[in-house]
Amino acid sequence: xxxxxxxxxxxxxxxxxxxxxxxxxxxxxxxxxxxxxxxxxxxxxxxxxxxxxxxxxxxxxxxxxxxxxxxxxxxxxxxxxxxxxxxxxxxxxxxxxxxxxxxxxxxxxxxxxxxxxxxxxxxxxxxxxxxxxxxxxxxxxxxxxxxxxxxxxxxxxxxxxxxxxxxxxxxxxxxxxxxxxxxxxxxxxxxxxxxxxxxxxxxxxxxxxxxxxxxxxxxxxxxxxxxxxxxxxxxxxxxxx
Amino acid sequence: xxxxxxxxxxxxxxxxxxxxxxxxxxxxxxxxxxxxxxxxxxxxxxxxxxxxxxxxxxxxxxxxxxxxxxxxxxxxxxxxxxxxxxxxxxxxxxxxxxxxxxxxxxxxxxxxxxxxxxxxxxxxxxxxxxxxxxxxxxxxxxxxxxxxxxxxxxxxxxxxxxxxxxxxxxxxxxxxxxxxxxxxxxxxxxxxxxxxxxxxxxxxxxxxxxxxxxxxxxxxxxxxxxxxxxxxxxxxxxxxxxxxxxxxxxxxxxxxxxxxxxxxxxxxxxxxxxxxxxxxxxxxxxxxxxxxxxxxxxxxxxxxxxxxxxxxxxxxxxxxxxxxxxxxxxxxxxxxxxxxxxxxxxxxxxxxxxxxxxxxxxxxxxxxxxxxxxxxxxxxxxxxxxxxxxxxxxxxxxxxxxx
Ligand SMILES: Nc1ncnc2c1ncn2[C@@H]1O[C@H](COP(=O)(O)OP(=O)(O)OP(=O)(O)O)[C@@H](O)[C@H]1O
Ligand SMILES: [Mg+2]
Numbered sequence: 001x002x003x004x005x006x007x008x009x010x011x012x013x014x015x016x017x018x019x020x021x022x023x024x025x026x027x028x029x030x031x032x033x034x035x036x037x038x039x040x041x042x043x044x045x046x047x048x049x050x051x052x053x054x055x056x057x058x059x060x061x062x063x064x065x066x067x068x069x070x071x072x073x074x075x076x077x078x079x080x081x082x083x084x085x086x087x088x089x090x091x092x093x094x095x096x097x098x099x100x101x102x103x104x105x106x107x108x109x110x111x112x113x114x115x116x117x118x119x120x121x122x123x124x125x126x127x128x129x130x131x132x133x134x135x136x137x138x139x140x141x142x143x144x145x146x147x148x149x150x151x152x153x154x155x156x157x158x159x160x161x162x163x164x165x166x167x168x169x170x171x172x173x174x175x176x177x178x179x180x181x182x183x184x185x186x187x188x189x190x191x192x193x194x195x196x197x198x199x200x201x202x203x204x205x206x207x208x209x210x211x212x213x214x215x216x217x218x219x220x221x222x223x224x225x226x227x228x229x230x231x232x233x234x235x236x237x238x239x240x241x
Numbered sequence: 242x243x244x245x246x247x248x249x250x251x252x253x254x255x256x257x258x259x260x261x262x263x264x265x266x267x268x269x270x271x272x273x274x275x276x277x278x279x280x281x282x283x284x285x286x287x288x289x290x291x292x293x294x295x296x297x298x299x300x301x302x303x304x305x306x307x308x309x310x311x312x313x314x315x316x317x318x319x320x321x322x323x324x325x326x327x328x329x330x331x332x333x334x335x336x337x338x339x340x341x342x343x344x345x346x347x348x349x350x351x352x353x354x355x356x357x358x359x360x361x362x363x364x365x366x367x368x369x370x371x372x373x374x375x376x377x378x379x380x381x382x383x384x385x386x387x388x389x390x391x392x393x394x395x396x397x398x399x400x401x402x403x404x405x406x407x408x409x410x411x412x413x414x415x416x417x418x419x420x421x422x423x424x425x426x427x428x429x430x431x432x433x434x435x436x437x438x439x440x441x442x443x444x445x446x447x448x449x450x451x452x453x454x455x456x457x458x459x460x461x462x463x464x465x466x467x468x469x470x471x472x473x474x475x476x477x478x479x480x481x482x483x484x485x486x487x488x489x490x491x492x493x494x495x496x497x498x499x500x501x502x503x504x505x506x507x508x509x510x511x512x513x514x515x516x517x518x519x520x521x522x523x524x525x526x527x528x529x530x531x532x533x534x535x536x537x538x539x540x541x542x543x544x545x546x547x548x549x550x551x552x553x554x555x556x557x558x559x560x561x562x563x564x565x566x567x568x569x570x571x572x573x574x575x576x577x578x579x580x581x582x583x584x585x586x587x588x589x590x591x592x593x594x595x596x597x598x599x600x601x602x603x604x605x606x607x608x609x610x611x612x613x614x615x616x617x618x619x620x621x622x623x624x625x626x627x628x629x630x631x632x633x634x635x636x637x638x639x640x641x642x643x644x
Pocket of ligand 1: 039
């Protein structure tokens with residue numbers, strides 16, 4: 001799904017240079033559920049932002065779904081983002097002035113999808129996160145967990161290949177966090193690749209693979225993808241047992 | 242990006258939308274009416290007086306002392322003026338167009354008519370009058386020197402010949418054939434024969450409803466010891482002639498004072514001073530209102546951009562291009578402006594009706610409102626461009642970086 005090799009990201013301000021990522025290499029296979037952990041300031045968000053084409057990198061290589069994204073213009077990056085990637089943010093980032101229906105509609109409109117098709121997708125996505133009955137509500141009328149579900153619906157409506165989540169449960173209590181995690185797992189089971197940054201070791205343990213980042217580098221021996229199919233099979237056998 | 246979600250988001254912050262919308266509405270209402278008044282004034286100021294204004298000037302001569310014979314001085318002056326280098330012609334006058342003072346009277350077709358057929362201004366000239374004013378004779382003939390008589394202020398005898406403007410001729414004889422007809426300038430007196438028709442000459446009064454009705458009569462009419470002269474110079478030599486004229490007059494007869502020598506251009510400027518002031522004031526009001534509205538839009542849009550920075554970052558993260566963000570703010574402005582303009586269009590016509598009732602103003606021509614629509618749309622789009630560009634530069638990473 002994505003391959004980064006010797007990636008480097010330097011933030012330059014007028015006085016200091018911060019190496020947010022240095023010699024960062026990682027492969028994520030299609031269908032994986034990767035949890036990214038690491039101390040604060042280690043570069044997790046930076047990695048995720050570069051994954052999602054929100055930021056550019058200073059050196060190295062990055063291939064997203066077979067496309068070398070280096071040197072792509074802003075519009076091309078926006079389009080790739082819109083078509084291939086779904087984002088889930090720690091603080092939900094719903095648009096407060098739009099009701100749930102219109103919130104989920106936002107990325108679909110940028111893809112210029114016809115109205116009927118958009119409506120179908122929105123209703124389906126909201127139904128999938130269990131909020132079909134609240135389409136006309138505004139974000140402020142929902143609990144945090146519900147807001148994050150809307151954000152997930154918004155990410156799902158565009159049927160992305162890759163779902164990026166930066167501490168999606170960071171602002172939720174453990175019960176709501178578990179609900180969101182279960183939803184993400186279900187989405188992953190249906191084939192969407194997920195890369196999730198989290199501070200919660202319990203949640204990280206539930207992913208297929210953990211990537212540990214320290215000081216802008218992947219430190220874990222576990223950074224090569226394992227066979228996804230076998231994990232799925234494992235899940236299935238556990239369910240049967 | 243479509244209108245519906247932007248509109249529903251806008252409806253959640255009604256107050257600011259209503260404030261800007263109302264500002265746009267009031268601006269349209271006031272600007273369209275003010276623009277109409279300005280254009281009316283400018284049009285009014287463009288009216289031709291009918292005489293040569295570029296090369297002419299006028300002045301008074303006031304004699305004093307015993308034995309000052311106004312008649313002989315006048316004849317001598319005219320002779321002298323006509324002989325000055327650069328002078329085309331000169332005549333004695335009582336008034337000029339746009340000066341707001343002069344004589345007027347009624348003209349009748351029959352003696353002892355209860356109400357006169359038309360009103361007219363009276364210009365007293367000699368046989369050099371047409372040439373000095375620079376009038377175009379379209380029918381008949383000019384005055385002959387022997388027709389010119391000396392008259393005093395309370396002389397009731399009306400000259401027996403007159404030259405009138407085409408407008409007055411049409412008013413008196415709508416069927417045509419005014420030349421040679423007899424009309425009555427004095428209800429009791431003998432008739433006057435129309436011997437010539439000139440193309441155009443305004444009355445001295447800019448607001449007169451008979452502004453194009455003028456009559457030229459063959460007479461010298463000093464006002465006590467005051468005589469007034471109109472001099473027409475060769476093209477381009479007016480100022481040069483003007484400079485020497487006072488000196489020449491005093492040299493010819495020192496027992497008099499020469500009043501301020503004024504060009505017809507100055508007379509026009511003074512005559513239309515009120516209109517010009519009105520046009521300038523309203524023009525300033527228009528510019529100020531447009532500037533305030535534009536600044537209001539810039540301020541509001543800047544505030545909204547700042548307030549929604551995080552939202553903009555999120556939209557970028559979800560796939561909006563810079564162009565999509567730019568278009569969002571332009572569309573939003575278009576919606577607010579359009580709502581304001583619809584209200585403003587109604588207000589504009591209401592204001593026009595009120596002006597018609599209170600000030601007898603003419604009706605606002607319908608096309609001023611659509612033109613105002615276009616201007617304010619453009620103004621709004623220009624005003625929002627800066628903030629919208631700022632919005633489009635919000636980095637998408639803001640979605641994950643801001644708290
Ligand atoms: N825009 C920026 N300008 C300068 N330095 C930055 C910028 N963004 C991030 N950094 C720096 O890059 C490093 C990595 O930051 P990053 O946000 O990726 O950390 P993180 O692992 O996500 O931390 P946290 O767990 O606290 O979210 C930090 O040292 C941070 O200060
Ligand atoms: Mg972070």
